[in-house]
Amino acid sequence: MTLNDIPDLGPDDINTMVGEFLLEDLPGRSVYGLEGVPFSNDISLSSIGSHSIESVALKRVDDEVIISITGSVEVEVDGFIEKWSYYGAESEDQNMYVVDGNWNDHVMMVSSTVQTPFEMTIFYATESAEVTGRVIALPEEIEDEWPYK
DSSP: OOGGGOTTOOHHHHHHHHHHHHHHHSTTOEEEOBTTOOSOSEEEEEEEEEEEEEEEEEEEETTEEEEEEEEEEEEEEEEEEEHHHHHHSOGGGOOOEEEETTSSSSEEEEEEEEEEEEEEEEEEETTTTEEEEEEEEOTTBOOOOOSOO
């Protein structure tokens, strides 16, 4: 199945939907770390930037189309870092900005901007020409071994 098989949906519509859904779902989301983020694993996504779509696959199931999308998105993440670790790091290697340097005696709140891949599944009803659901996953999220996060 291709986008040409769905008269109400084109590549620009997919790109617009992806941007809207990322903006609605990701800011404020808590994740257990992302690969490459230089601070604690308990982080929150505070904002998103630009995104790019790498692939779009469609599959018809009854009267719905499952649209599987992979791509990458720029996100700003907030988290905590030990003060000694922040000040001891090489400054040119850091992609961190201090949000609250006096969170407590040992840690500070920092922010960083990273590019991360995403996987999105959109469920689209062909008869009503509307989205009936969506799921967004960040595959570089670090798996949590601790069951009580």
